[in-house]
Amino acid sequence: xxxxxxxxxxxxxxxxxxxxxxxxxxxxxxxxxxxxxxxxxxxxxxxxxxxxxxxxxxxxxxxxxxxxxxxxxxxxxxxxxxxxxxxxxxxxxxxxxxxxxxxxxxxxxxxxxxxxxx
Amino acid sequence: xxxxxxxxxxxxxxxxxxxxxxxxxxxxxxxxxxxxxxxxxxxxxxxxxxxxxxxxxxxxxxxxxxxxxxxxxxxxxxxxxxxxxxxxxxxxxxxxxxxxxxxxxxxxxxxxxxxxxxxxxxxxxxxxxxxxxxxxxxxxxxxxxxxxxxxxxxxxxxxxxxxxxxxxxxxxxxxxxxxxxxxxxxxxxxxxxxxxxxxxxxxxxxxxxxxxxxxxxxxxxxxxxxxxxxxxxxxxxxxxxxxxxxxxxxxxxxxxxxxxxxxxxxxxxxxxxxxx
Numbered sequence: 001x002x003x004x005x006x007x008x009x010x011x012x013x014x015x016x017x018x019x020x021x022x023x024x025x026x027x028x029x030x031x032x033x034x035x036x037x038x039x040x041x042x043x044x045x046x047x048x049x050x051x052x053x054x055x056x057x058x059x060x061x062x063x064x065x066x067x068x069x070x071x072x073x074x075x076x077x078x079x080x081x082x083x084x085x086x087x088x089x090x091x092x093x094x095x096x097x098x099x100x101x102x103x104x105x106x107x108x109x110x111x112x113x114x115x116x117x118x
Numbered sequence: 119x120x121x122x123x124x125x126x127x128x129x130x131x132x133x134x135x136x137x138x139x140x141x142x143x144x145x146x147x148x149x150x151x152x153x154x155x156x157x158x159x160x161x162x163x164x165x166x167x168x169x170x171x172x173x174x175x176x177x178x179x180x181x182x183x184x185x186x187x188x189x190x191x192x193x194x195x196x197x198x199x200x201x202x203x204x205x206x207x208x209x210x211x212x213x214x215x216x217x218x219x220x221x222x223x224x225x226x227x228x229x230x231x232x233x234x235x236x237x238x239x240x241x242x243x244x245x246x247x248x249x250x251x252x253x254x255x256x257x258x259x260x261x262x263x264x265x266x267x268x269x270x271x272x273x274x275x276x277x278x279x280x281x282x283x284x285x286x287x288x289x290x291x292x293x294x295x296x297x298x299x300x301x302x303x304x305x306x307x308x309x310x311x312x313x314x315x316x317x318x319x320x321x322x323x324x325x326x327x328x329x330x331x332x333x334x335x336x337x338x339x340x341x342x343x344x345x346x347x348x349x350x351x352x353x354x355x356x357x358x359x360x361x362x363x364x365x366x367x368x369x370x371x372x373x374x375x376x377x378x379x380x381x382x383x384x385x386x387x388x389x390x391x392x393x394x
Binding site: 086087090096101103 | 297298301308310336341342366
């Protein structure tokens with residue numbers, strides 16, 4: 001199952017709707033990087049609202065995707081992380097330090113626009 | 119033998135009771151005897167003796183339930199455990215001495231008597247101590263729940279700004295609760311800035327700081343900003359002396375300053391309205 005990546009002006013929009021398995025996560029990493037390359041997008045919003053469980057491998061892949069996107073010149077905002085997921089990430093020691101976060105998709109897009117303007 | 123003891127106690131009930139009350143008044147802790155009116159004391163005492171006697175007449179089960187009921191009652195009355203055990207002991211002594219005096223018990227059957235007597239008294243001790251322990255345990259667990267409820271409230275003070283005032287020592291269990299409440303609250307109130315007020319936290323050691331940093335990180339992950347406010351001079355000193363790095367988090371000395379800063383972050387401010 002592939003995760004759909006939507007283009008919105010100069011941003012990419014990803015909404016993760018179901019629990020990721022390792023294969024899907026790696027596939028997603030590849031797809032997203034290709035898409036950034038293809039569309040030369042300047043920003044990416046990844047929405048996690050429907051995810052309420054995350055394991056260490058997925059968390060690592062996510063961290064990687066974020067730094068890779070950054071290398072390709074796209075700013076990443078992650079949105080809608082559930083409390084339980086946040087606690088798991090912190091307990092796993094994954095702090096996602098330089099990542100922008102927002103409460104929901106709307107605020108995430110606002111934040112990204114503002115970042116891109118500066 | 120059991121019958122012998124019972125007959126003795128039954129016939130000399132009032133004597134035993136009077137002597138028992140006399141001795142208890144002499145020996146027991148003042149607060150047990152004098153917090154109650156004399157009448158109440160007498161009533162409870164006679165109930166106590168009555169109960170001890172009913173051990174002979176009733177079935178095991180009935181006696182058990184009656185004993186538990188009585189034990190709960192005296193716990194409620196606030197008799198200290200020492201007084202109750204002293205009471206049992208005094209009662210035992212009075213009966214033994216009385217029976218020796220009346221020569222119901224003599225040298226030849228003393229061993230049989232003491233074995234039987236012991237068998238009679240032991241369940242009493244046991245049940246009474248048990249019900250005291252149960253009551254205490256219940257109180258402790260109730261208090262624990264109450265404490266937990268008071269432990270970590272998140273208060274939305276403005277749109278997008280919430281405050282979590284922390285009072286008292288933070289241990290690992292409480293830190294977990296704080297983290298959960300904080301994150302749930304941030305998501306449900308849609309707060310953009312949360313202020314953790316540690317004015318009421320007496321000691322900030324490495325563990326507490328670690329928990330606070332973790333909470334701040336988690337808040338950042340769900341998409342809000344976290345501020346730590348109410349850092350007293352001595353806390354600032356300990357934090358620096360312990361080498362704790364709080365650079366990731368915004369900190370201010372008072373809640374007031376924190377709120378001002380939080381308003382600034384959400385692009386608002388409080389202005390004074392001009393007088394008429």
